[in-house]
Amino acid sequence: xxxxxxxxxxxxxxxxxxxxxxxxxxxxxxxxxxxxxxxxxxxxxxxxxxxxxxxxxxxxxxxxxxxxxxxxxxxxxxxxxxxxxxxxxxxxxxxxxxxxxxxxxxxxxxxxx
Amino acid sequence: xxxxxxxxxxxxxxxxxxxxxxxxxxxxxxxxxxxxxxxxxxxxxxxxxxxxxxxxxxxxxxxxxxxxxxxxxxxxxxxxxxxxxxxxxxxxxxxxxxxxxxxxxxxxxxxxxxxx
Numbered sequence: 001x002x003x004x005x006x007x008x009x010x011x012x013x014x015x016x017x018x019x020x021x022x023x024x025x026x027x028x029x030x031x032x033x034x035x036x037x038x039x040x041x042x043x044x045x046x047x048x049x050x051x052x053x054x055x056x057x058x059x060x061x062x063x064x065x066x067x068x069x070x071x072x073x074x075x076x077x078x079x080x081x082x083x084x085x086x087x088x089x090x091x092x093x094x095x096x097x098x099x100x101x102x103x104x105x106x107x108x109x110x111x112x113x
Numbered sequence: 114x115x116x117x118x119x120x121x122x123x124x125x126x127x128x129x130x131x132x133x134x135x136x137x138x139x140x141x142x143x144x145x146x147x148x149x150x151x152x153x154x155x156x157x158x159x160x161x162x163x164x165x166x167x168x169x170x171x172x173x174x175x176x177x178x179x180x181x182x183x184x185x186x187x188x189x190x191x192x193x194x195x196x197x198x199x200x201x202x203x204x205x206x207x208x209x210x211x212x213x214x215x216x217x218x219x220x221x222x223x224x225x226x227x228x229x
Contacts, residue, residue, distance in 0.1 A: 001172075006155075009153070032216060034217070034218070042222075043203065043220040043221065043222050043223055044156070044203070044220050045220070046217045046218070049216075049217070089155060089156060091218075093216075100146065100158055100161045100163075100169070100171060101146060101158070101161075101205075101207070101218055102158060102172070103148075103155050103156040103157075103158075104155055105153065105154060105155035106155045106156075
């Protein structure tokens with residue numbers, strides 16, 4: 001089955017700096033890669049996703065890149081703000097099949113003012 | 114629009130007791146999932162149901178059973194609770210098929226379960 005590795009487990013940056021979180025996946029059939037943000041005590045919520053037919057996707061300060069050959073994808077947050085502090089999860093799934101949604105172990109991002 | 118609703122929000126069980134966590138979604142999604150979240154372990158898939166009438170084991174199914182009662186509802190049962198099952202449980206739902214349909218997974222608010 002699919003295995004998703006996520007690094008780093010914790011990340012601390014100064015406000016205004018960029019943050020990068022990296023994930024690798026094992027199943028070459030996976031073709032959908034979402035990122036979720038979970039604030040303390042709340043449910044995970046989707047912030048951006050990418051499908052295997054594109055290499056990069058951007059939404060304001062957030063971008064995701066995908067390297068299918070290397071089977072890794074990354075989340076980039078620019079101009080970080082204190083409200084970006086949360087736990088971020090990457091995940092992988094195969095569209096158009098009975099595939100399930102497997103998550104990485106999460107990255108706790110702290111943005112210091 | 115309620116989205117995904119889980120009950121209960123909190124529960125304390127004694128070792129050996131049984132209980133069922135309820136989950137319902139009103140988005141007409143085909144796929145539903147149960148995850149447990151433990152510190153440092155992320156979200157681990159317990160069981161999932163790709164569509165009504167089907168269920169499959171995830172990463173950590175031991176000690177759990179599920180029922181896809183209908184398209185809306187997917188329940189998780191602990192037959193004999195153990196302290197190792199102390200966790201926060203999340204139900205989620207999504208669409209599954211097609212490259213053009215929004216496949217975002219929506220989560221319930223979670224159930225904090227403590228087994229003593």
